[in-house]
Amino acid sequence: MKKLWVWLMSIAMLSSVVACGGGHDDHSARRPFGVAGIMEGIWNGNLHSNLTGRDTGMFVIVTAGGAFSLITNDCGQISANIAADGSFFSGAGTTYLQTNCDGADVTAAPFTVSAGPVQPFQIAGEFDHRTGTAFANYTTANDSGTISFLGFYQDYFDESGTLLRTTGAYSISRTLTALSIDANGNLSYRDAAGQIFPGTLSTIDPTVDVYRMTLHVGSQTLTGMATLVDDGHGRNNDFLFAVANAALAYNAELRRN
Missing domain, CATH: 2.40.128.20 (Calycin beta-barrel core domain)
Incomplete structure (x- = not known):
């Protein structure tokens, strides 16, 4: 799974660089904004945990209605709803520390003894029109960190x-x-x-x-x-x-x- 994720993300990053100068073009001329604003689409990038110091590749789907689904390359998963106000976006949902990936049980040990496998999740960030990328801070019950939205799949709209x-x-x-x-x-x-x-x-x-x-x-x-x-x-x-x-x-x- 991890090798496939790394390879897929590399392809996506290359496609994004060619199509969008490394990020996300402004699709507002072709499609009116929904609740998610310019964050709508499919992204890849990096999730950094302040608690563990780990950086993990991730893949995100965001619909016009604000539904947000994130998968990390070590099988972590987040489901949330976000809303945008101009370049700024925020939302809340659930993060799963224990998940089933590729049909095989993959258990990520909780960061603390009291941490459960399912926790509330909050996110707040900003889209950067200059680079076509986005950056966000997140928090869970026992962790916090950052999410960098670096590569954008134009195929979502095409x-x-x-x-x-x-x-x-x-x-x-x-x-x-x-x-x-x-x-x-x-x-x-x-x-x-x-x-x-x-x-x-x-x-x-x-x-x-x-x-x-x-x-x-x-x-x-x-x-x-x-x-x-x-x-x-x-x-x-x-x-x-x-x-x-x-x-x-x-x-x-x-x-x-």
């Missing part, structure tokens, strides 16, 4: 959000992990242990490359977002998703077969 684009089969090399999606948005996700979970995919906004996803894990229903990106070997080649509920989170990056 590709339409239709179920036909997602239809197909995806997998992760050398694991049992696999995903299949039909033309109606019905999906089946198999984790690395061979467990199979059903779910659904639906369009949030047909003009952008982002989807609403549900996954049924036993009696629990997890909800979140997904997207398709060009991994350097073909358009719509990598399917990424992050879903969660109040106690459990799943995320994965799979390549089209």
Whole structure:
């Protein structure tokens, strides 16, 4: 998973440099701003924890309505809602210190004895029009740090959000992990242990490359977002998703077969 994330982010950073001078162009001329303002789109960058001193690569989806979904390359996950006021944005949500990544249980030990695997999360930041990047501070129950939004996927606006684009089969090399999606948005996700979970995919906004996803894990229903990106070997080649509920989170990056 980590090698794939590093490679995918490198491709995204290169694409961003070519298309946007290293960041995010002003898309307001093509699309009116929603609640998220100019932060709408798909980003990659860096998350820095003040408590541990660690820097971790991350991938973020932000919809026009302010839904915010972040995945780190060590399988951490954050779900939140943000709103923008001009260049400034802020919001709140939930961070998951224990998550299921690529279908295999990956447990990140809590930073303190009293820290639980699910914690409240707050974020506040500013978009920099000069560089096309953004910077934010975050806090949780036992940590604080910074998030740098450095690379922007222009494909979010260049590709339409239709179920036909997602239809197909995806997998992760050398694991049992696999995903299949039909033309109606019905999906089946198999984790690395061979467990199979059903779910659904639906369009949030047909003009952008982002989807609403549900996954049924036993009696629990997890909800979140997904997207398709060009991994350097073909358009719509990598399917990424992050879903969660109040106690459990799943995320994965799979390549089209």
